[in-house]
Amino acid sequence: MNINSLTTAEEKLMTVLWKLNSFYMKNVMEEHPEPKPHQNTVSTYLKILVEKGYLTTEKEGRIFKYSVVIPYEDYRSFVLRNFLKQFCNNSTEELIGLLEDEKMLQPQVVKSKVKPVSTPEKKKKKQRFKIADEILKSAKKKKKKKK
Known part of the structure; x- marks a missing residue:
């Protein structure tokens, strides 16, 4: 799915539309926070959002029903x-550093959320230990059988 960028005004309107999901113009005007834009302005933005692929329209009589x-x-x-x-x-890493620098993220939160990355070297070591464990187990079983 190709997503186009939105202007700030389009993005603000989309926050209302995402909550509605399927709606008519009157629903948008009712749900839009103050200060409410003029209906013609909203209509223009809805047309732009249809062109950008964010909305679809379905004609019902003389009015349109929009869907996200x-x-x-x-x-x-x-x-x-x-x-x-x-x-x-x-x-x-740079993003996390930026968030920390801007005091938007605490280092302890990062540590609790970030899981250690399993590298191919670590996987090889685990496989080696697994093989070693299997060899040792079979050796122990043989010793027990001999006794």
Whole structure:
């Protein structure tokens, strides 16, 4: 699925639309926080969001019913990946460092959330120990049988 970037205004409107999921213009106007934009403004943004692929329309008589196409989780992932690429050289370590520098993340939280990465070397060592354990077990069994 190809996701296009949103302007700040489009993103603010989409936060309302993601909550509604399927809606009519009147629902948007009711749910939009104050200060409410003019209905023509919302209508223009809805048209743009349809063109960008965020919404679909279904005509019901003289009005349109809109439905969200791109889920919030997909958009959030898209924004995070773009941020990582643009501001952190595609490095999660740099992102975590930035969050710590900005006092947005405590080091102890990172330690509790990050799981150690299993490298191929560690896997080989585990396999070696597993093989060694099997050899030792079979040797112990042979000694017991001989007694």
